[in-house]
Amino acid sequence: MYPRPIPDAAIWQRRLYVLAVVIVLLLWLCPLFAIILTSFRSTEDVMGGNLWGWPTGIGVIDNYTAVFTQTPMARYFLNSLTITIPSVIGVLVLSTLAGYVLSRYRFPGNMLIFALFVGGNFLPHQIMMIPVRDLMVRLDLIDTTAALIIFHVAFQTGFATLFMRNFIAALPDELFQAARAEGASPFQTLWHVAIPLVRPALAALAILIFTFIWNDYFWAVVLTVSDSVKPVTAGLANLRGEWVSAWNLISAGTIVVAVPPVVMFFLMQRHFIAGLTMGAVKG
Known part of the structure; x- marks a missing residue:
């Protein structure tokens, strides 16, 4: 094999x-x-x-x-940070809570809910374009950063829940039994037992989700129109002129856009590798 x-x-x-x-x-x-x-x-x-x-x-x-002086790249850059950081935090919080419940509690419909989280990852983005855009129009959120934040949190939580559920499920049952014996509540058990042990997994997931959201172009084009809201991926397309394109400026902007995910990876490289290899060796 x-x-x-x-x-x-x-x-x-x-x-x-x-x-x-x-x-x-x-x-x-x-x-x-x-x-x-x-x-x-x-x-x-x-x-x-x-x-x-x-x-x-x-x-x-x-x-x-x-x-940064002749183009709105600084505005696009700030928009991307405004969209990406809250989205990553929201995904981490929701996926950790959902993964903890799905891995440690047995209740009717447990596997069905987990299957919905997993199945959502197989839906192509394109088939949701019209329904999602119509929903944001009806909610009066179209062309706002809130629209992108809500969508990214909703869409990325499925993959993140699968990720966190498997990591939390791999933790020894004795730790949770001991916490219950000491009278810890479910939230206290999550906060004091599970989260410290899956911290490398959270770091790895944060890097992956940050990269996915930061590099998103499709939904940035579908859900935004004005330059005051567009993130860097959609903003780069605006640097092209109607008749002449300054390819040196576009290339420089591309390098600037690629820097944050690379910097984040190198800053958290140790946690990222530890998170991906966590549980690979048993004993």
Whole structure:
């Protein structure tokens, strides 16, 4: 089922494997490298059609400064933070509560509710576009950050509940029995027993949900219209001109948009890896 390790004696197989890894890595990094290189180009280079050659002029400071001074990128960036941070907090709270109840309490309909959470993950986004937009129009929430926050919390909670339910279910029953024997309430048991033990899982989930919501483009376009509400993903499309596009500014804006998820991952890398490997080894 799993690929066999390449023996040390098979020198050519190991070399071919390393070569294949390098080729795949280069192919994967080529678009990113091209965007970074374009963000370094001067306006003269772009207007002269030098989009693929080595830059004849470097305009790093000018490009990245212009992204925030000549475009509404600062507004888009703030909108994304306003949407993403409350959404992540809401998803973590709801999924932890739901996962705790579904994993530790048996009641009629327990598995049905869990199946609904899981099944919701298999619905394509596109089939919900018209109903969700009509609902937000009727609630008078269209073109507001609240619309995106409500949708992301509702949609991401299904996957997050599946994630947290499995982690909490893997905790030893003896811990919860001891908490009940000490007279702890269900909420006290969750707060003092479950949450400290699944903290790495919460960190991993926070990074995943943050990345999903921050990088969302489809719903940002469907539920927002004005620049005062659009997040960075939808705002990047507005940087294209009707007749001429400043590709150096668009590339610089793209790099700026990609920074927060990358920074968050590296800051919480230890917790992220611990959360993904939590429970992998038993004993």
